Amino acid sequence: MKALIALEDGTIFEGESFTGPGETTGEIVFNTGMTGYQEVLTDPSYKGQIVTMTYPLIGNYGVNQQDMESYAIHVEAFLIKEYHALPSNFRSTGNLADLLKKYNVLGIQGIDTRALTRHIRLGGAMKAVVSTEDLDPRSLIAKAKNSPGLESRDLVREVTCSTPYGWKDDRPAPGTHFSTAGPGAFKVIALDYGLKYNQLRLLAARNCAVQVVPSTASAEDILAMNPDGIFLSNGPGDPATLHGVVETVRNLLGKKPIFGICLGHQLLGLAFGGTTYKLKFGHRGINQPVKDLLTGKIEITSQNHGYCVDLQSLNKDEVELTHINLNDSSLEGMRHKKFPAFSVQYHPENAPGPHDSLYLFDRFIEAMK
């Protein structure tokens, strides 16, 4: 089934749907990982985005329950070069098309994804529409232009959990959990802005009782549960629109150890009094080099962000730079000099990506001790 992708700058790409008919809009971005498509699809940070993979062969190893990083697929549409319908892997329980169809997400193949990637690199991430229903380029370009995009949208509200839950037996468990926490366990509140399950998995593996709460939870409610530490998760969209959430983080500062990842890091930056800006086309992939300025060591990291904390906006007397991106020297990590609060822009929980940065979870544990 023929499909067209129209970008707001008037460019058209052609492909064919491998998931049936549909039409959707979003911000178009690329991801350079050669593995991990299922984790990408189910990462809530991609809410509102149409993702293209630069690696051309997708679907090879199928899909499985274990690699779901959240309860659903969040990308708006998935654009690839060649879809492989007959997967081969001992963990595979189904094929990618069926998973996409289950969540009603368009999968398009046959695209010159390298051309598309180059286009995004040069023109920046932009609004786009994907359709099998409307094949009139002019109409589609208009739709792309008129689509909402990411700017000034509260996407966190769309992906955060509605009720608190925890992590038990390697899966989400509804309800509250601190009361049943084992002896010596660290009680961690995870603010869900669109978190990935592997964050919970890694905390649980470090003897943490995790209580996930919606992004709307107030500082008072959180502190009332008397956690040992607070975890700020990743999530979609523009952090600058999330005034209420930033206020909550500010109110938590200095009260309990805080560890932030990705959007959580940006929110912390805003709470520190800094500002954020939008990167031209973002960092999305699993090969981004980051230098830990404390140890001088390099870690290869998993990244997925379109916004960034402005290095210059931070008060150097209060905030210390801890990590820097080796490709473009952008800010990758920071910590507060007075308060026990630190964060990284990248994804130490990987899934997908290298396991080089797991030590950050250990640092969080140390901070809670």
Added chain:
Amino acid sequence: MPKRTDIKKILIIGSGPIIISQACEFDYSGTQAVKALKEEGYEVILINSNPATIMTDPEIADRTYIEPITPEMVCKIIEKERPDALLPTLGGQTGLNTAIKVAETGILDKYGIELLGANIDVIKKAEGRDSFREAMYKIGLKVPESAIVHTIQAARDAAEKIGFPVIVRPSFTLGGTGGGVAYNSQELESLCKSGLDLSLNNEVMIERSLLGWKEYELEVMRDRNDNVVIICSMENMDAMGVHTGDSITVAPAQTLSDIEYQLMRNASMAIMREIGVETGGSNVQFAVNPDNGELMVIEMNPRVSRSSALASKATGFPIAKIAAKLAVGYTLDEIPNDITKETYAAFEPTIDYCVVKIPRWTFEKFPEAEDILTTAMKSVGETMAIGRTFKEAFQKGLRSLEIGCAGFGAGPKFNFSSMDQRDLELKLKIPNSQRVFAIYEGLIRGMAIERLYQLTAIDPWFLVNLRQIVDTEKEIRKIGFSGLDRDFLRKIKQYGFSDQQIAYLTGTSQEDIWELREKMGQKPVYKLVDTCAAEFEAFTPYYYSTYEVEDESRPTTRRKIMILGGGPNRIGQGIEFDYCCVHASFALKEMGIESIMVNSNPETVSTDYDTSDKLYFEPLTREDVLHIIEKEKPDGVIVQFGGQTPLNLAVPLAKMNVPIIGTSPDSIDRAEDRERFQKFLQKLNLIQPANGTARTTEHALRIAQEIGYPVVVRPSYVLGGRAMRIVYNEKNLKEYMTTAIDVSSEHPILIDKFLKEAIEIDVDAISDGENTIIGGIMQHIEEAGIHSGDSACVLPPNSLSPGLIEQIKEATRAMAKELKVIGLMNIQYAVKDKILYVLEVNPRASRTIPFVSKATGVPLAKLATKVMMGKKLPELGLTREVEISHYAVKEAVFPFDRFDNVDTLLGPEMKSTGEVMGMDESLGLAFAKSQFAAGQPIPLQGTVLFSMRGDDKAVILPVARKLRDLGFHIIGTRGTAAFLSSNGVPCDRINKISEGRPHILDKIQDHKIQWIVNTSRGTRTTEDSYTIRRAALNYHLPYTTTTAGAEFMAMAIDTLKQQTMEVKAVQEYFTGKTGK
């Protein structure tokens, strides 16, 4: 951390001659590393015995020793040069093993020389099976259950415990030499016997067989700050049980999810740290159980390797160059990424295409050897292809192989359609060089993927992709030419179908398909290899073709020349031709002309993105090359450097009005076409051996009758003496005509009078159309009848009269003039009874160009390129022949130890894979060096066995006498012993094997014989003499199969008894001489 300033002079050990499992990838890596170190201001000293390498060009290293790579010679260089450090990780297993032995002499400690990259402990930990296994257990990784044994009994016990089948792996050998799979105790015994012999420390490992497990490789780099990155993952299409070098390999890994890939990545990093590789690159191999993902570590190589070269070409990340910089102290975040310029080497390349490497085998050269692939590598070369899909890359790779298939099926060759199902399944089950074509036939027959997987253990993902190709083929057949619309045409091009395949399937011609595509606007685009999947702008023009929307090629308006490379290495066409192509590129750079390289061989220097201004990694077929020409519109195309591959394209390209520069295609044809060549020689009053062309057996017999036996027979238009034989009588000729070849009117047989016991001479010359200069005259050591590529030869000639040399020069000049040669020319002459015969004229670069250039200091290929660009030789400073006051001896190196049941006798069909050079003022020492370099040690005392055929007995008499005078004990088989004894050389008789014990084999096994001289006419493997030769090979005993070779050996022994071999750098030979 900045580079180290406490070291100034670094010694690098090369890998020596091209052999199976150690080919020109080490020249690629080594050249890159030497350049990188020089760039940093270090003084680089190099040893490598292989003259056909770019790294031994005098301007690459500061001091270059073309000397045997033996611990003794390396020590001599150390004594002389006193380097501060030794970098042992660039010369493959040879370099590593030599470094260990050098270190064991204590010389490194004596002079305080540091080993860079990996020290002795690291090397031993990684290479010793036992220590490696211990290390893996320590970090919680699994290795296949195994036992290290030193005796056959222990091997038996171990195999009982582990259970058959077991893998036998000798320690410290290359490419798994001597290893294999044993299914029963009998096989175990024979494998262990050879394995124990081959292992450097008399050690083999008996290992649990992981047959059918999936095989992966990761290329890892580490800097002195303990930063570790993965450069590339690779998945072998062939499962465990087939050596990686013999596997079809795909990059990146295709069937691993992220979790599994990261586990492998973690394991690689842990291994790197535990083994302790301080800086540089390593290669780690894994096996994965397809049923449950269980991960086993197979091995790690703490050095650059064939795989690292492939990974470099597959990703664009220059591993050897970066490894060299890490070795001198830089860290990954300090080294810029050449391709993106804005990022650093501290990252992991990500690619947005699929890479397929396919090995090339030459079983046809060794018909006695069984075509079976095991854990010992047998392929002699490989191609790499890049596509946006596996299907596209796979089909491009197959047509790059140049074995007569235009892709996956859809052609007349390798057709198994008449094979019955049982045989086909056998061909699928037992890995062999033609297995992919058996898979093709299986798919055509509709065999289920499951069944194919059961038989081949090839992951279903690959099989499904192959089925898609076959299904598409069926569709093309059904639709036919008239049904080829724009969309369908595009789809099948995206699946990698070549015009030739489409033409075959639709009963049309390549030209028809080309025309149709032209009409429908279906042409390929070119995309960049950029290490980063387009995330950053790329500055290095390294391209591959595909059928997509956007074209990234950027043709310039500069003056530009395209060089067509040689494709995959094979016997007869290898590194020597790549050397010439690279020199063409260098020459163009010197002239300020843009160079565009086209080649499909990932092992070479020519496919380094640094070598030319532009690199197109593409198959060398008419279609693929024409597309690039259409895009780039070069001012000229050079076809005379890459061997037969580009030469075969000369006529088809010329027909499309492509400007071929240098000698005209018509002149090439005049030299190749039998009848035209005859007229050409007659015109110049030159003589060739009596000859004729036959199209039927009867005709052949008549011709042979006329010119008289023995005759040399061969099919027309072949390279490397394929199917060439010397035939001594009518019966043999009949046999040859009916069994060895298919004769037809299209493929006639050439018959030449065989000049018995003639001296053969090779001449390389360069001409600008007006002036011809002889580059070198090489006298073969072996008599005519042995392929020139397999003969040892001496430059300058050692026994030709000045008059004859003058006659050769005159003839050469006359032929160059008549053929209007512009560029290089090679001529083979034979001299018999003082008559000069012309055997062959090739108006192109020859295999000996690098040897001659190194021996004389004149860069012939570079000069030839400039001549092709219109320069005259006097302008280039070449006005007369260069006379040298030393001797250079070329010796060939053979792969006989890789193939069971193959005779080591030399003949008109070329069998060598590589060559070495020995240089010295003394002819005896030059020859001796060539022998040591080729791995044939020269005994200075002990027992020599002579077993000569009839006529050779008299010829060998003076040799035997000389050896007796030198103190050797002479023994001989019955006839030879009787002859020598009755002619005054006391000779003890020894039993042939058929004559009862104790016989020759017993003596060999007891190490009672130090050298064997054996000549024989017959090549039947049932003969005694064959068994002797094979035993000599297996026991690493020096053996000589020609009388001329024996004479030289005796001379070398004589010289070595009086003088020792000393080292001298190439630069010292030519100080103050021309050769710009």
